[in-house]
Amino acid sequence: MxxxxxxxxxxxxxxxxxxxxxxxxxxxxxxxxxxxxxxxxxxxxxxxxxxxxxxxxxxxxxxxxxxxxxxxxxxxxxxxxxxxxxxxxxxxxxxxxxxxxxxxxxxxxxxxxxxxxxxxxxxxxAPSTLYLQNLLFPRGVLGQKKPDEQQWEDIRFGWRIARQVGALDIGQCVVVRDRAVLAVEAIEGTDAAIKRGGELAGELAVVVKVRKPNQDFRFDLPAIGPRTISGMSEVKAAVLAVEAGQALLFDPEETVRLADRAGIAILGLSEEEGGELSCRP
The missing domain is CATH 3.40.50.20 (Rossmann fold)
Structure with missing residues (x-):
């Protein structure tokens, strides 16, 4: 067997x-x-x-x-x-x-x-999640904080940009504020992109991380964990929006605890028919 x-x-x-x-x-x-x-x-x-x-x-x-x-x-x-x-x-x-x-x-x-x-x-x-399906990012608002309407606009805007960037196989993450792109993840990785974009934003940056079109589950899944939130906290970022089921979530309890302490909204989203985003569990 x-x-x-x-x-x-x-x-x-x-x-x-x-x-x-x-x-x-x-x-x-x-x-x-x-x-x-x-x-x-x-x-x-x-x-x-x-x-x-x-x-x-x-x-x-x-x-x-x-x-x-x-x-x-x-x-x-x-x-x-x-x-x-x-x-x-x-x-x-x-x-x-x-x-x-x-x-x-x-x-x-x-x-x-x-x-x-x-x-x-x-x-x-084989897929890297062969025995670890439980690590896939869940759908829903994971902590106490929820995005406001302006931040939802940034999430939707960032989602479209991140999907296009992913189609070019450049990266999986963008940092935005007021519907302006502040950083695009490239070879330097997510943490560096968050730092760069967050510093340009001053505060309240929105970080969006999605799968690439035709993402191969065998490798290179986006990953989120306490270090991600710590980096966001350092630049006073406000929101982390991740595509549910298409990224890994490490140390979920610690990740959410850090997000709540920093006042960061963290949520898993799915794209519905027509392109609408939903975080309903």
Missing amino acids: AAMTKLGIIAGGGQFPLLVAKAARDNGRETVVVAHRGESWPELAEVADHCQWVKLGQLQKLLNFFHRHGVTECVLAGTITKTRMFRDIWPDFKALALWRRIDARQDDAILRALAGLLADEGIQV
């Missing part, structure tokens, strides 16, 4: 790879983890049945490790600091060959190319 086979985990940074490894183990899977130096948490080695540390770009080493342990299914979990590909990458011949085949070096193109290479090697990429 598939539930008893080995699961490969290509781990980036943050707590998500650790949660994936624990959930896989709880579901009877033997875990074979490839962890990235400078990104992955050291605790992964304690949870994994087998763990190999690599530098970013050591693709052949990753493949050899998976093949040695008979891995035929894997997940990609966790973040890789995107700016590292300009200053701290050790590409081997396999990685260089893959890199040269990618026309647009953007998230989806890179990850789809990697998934294609893994498939060619007999390793299928």
Whole structure:
């Protein structure tokens, strides 16, 4: 049965790879983890049945490790600091060959190319939420604060812009105020975009984070957690609107507690027919 086979985990940074490894183990899977130096948490080695540390770009080493342990299914979990590909990458011949085949070096193109290479090697990429559907962002207002009408206008405006930005595979998050775009997430990531846009707003910025059109659930899901709220609090942002069911929510109780303390409205939305946004649970 598939539930008893080995699961490969290509781990980036943050707590998500650790949660994936624990959930896989709880579901009877033997875990074979490839962890990235400078990104992955050291605790992964304690949870994994087998763990190999690599530098970013050591693709052949990753493949050899998976093949040695008979891995035929894997997940990609966790973040890789995107700016590292300009200053701290050790590409081997396999990685260089893959890199040269990618026309647009953007998230989806890179990850789809990697998934294609893994498939060619007999390793299928499964959704990163394979055993963690409970981490998907819920629909509804999660804390005590609710957006006012002006903020709802900014949410609707930001939602349209974020969807268009996502279609270009640039990012998944925008920061707006008074229907003006203050920051668009690009290679620097969500936290940096919030800081930049929030500082331009002065206060009361609205942060909108949505899935990309044709989002591939195997990788690169948007993620929200306490650090997101702490960053918003530092720039006195007012609202965080996230597409429900299309993003990950880490440490929900702590995230909501921080939002309530900072007076930040945090809500999960769905797009209804006709483009209307709804936060009804």
